[in-house]
Amino acid sequence: MDKTLISWNLINLMESYGIKAGDLARVMGVSNNAISNLRSTRMPRLTEGTLNELLIGLNSLRPQGKPIIEPKDLIKFSLTPDEINLIMGSGVKKENKV
Structure with missing residues (x-):
């Protein structure tokens, strides 16, 4: 089975909101x-505090509306x-090992 793709979307989010890295x-x-490192396509390791600061910063710069x-x-x-087939019930489920 292929792996689920979880990707970090900060670059696209900043572009869609018109937020510049220098302003953030x-x-x-x-x-x-530091912002350049956060804008990587790989999901960074963030503390709750850093994530909170990032969200506050992004929201303070987002366009009104x-x-x-x-x-x-x-x-x-x-x-x-x-994975879609497995979730929808048409795939073979993994056995629970105790």
Whole structure:
């Protein structure tokens, strides 16, 4: 079975909201390099505090009228066809091992 794809969506989110990396760095009080590291396509390891600061920073820069940015907006989750079949009940379920 192929692996589930969970991807970090910060780059796309910032582009769709028109948020610039330099502005986010300024609002968060971090370096441009720190924001560059967060903008990787791989999901970064974040503490609750860093995630909270990121969300506050993003929301303070979002255009008026755009929806509030939530943690779920930062993560994209997609399934392979095999995983969809398994979830829908047409696949073979794994045995529970005790």
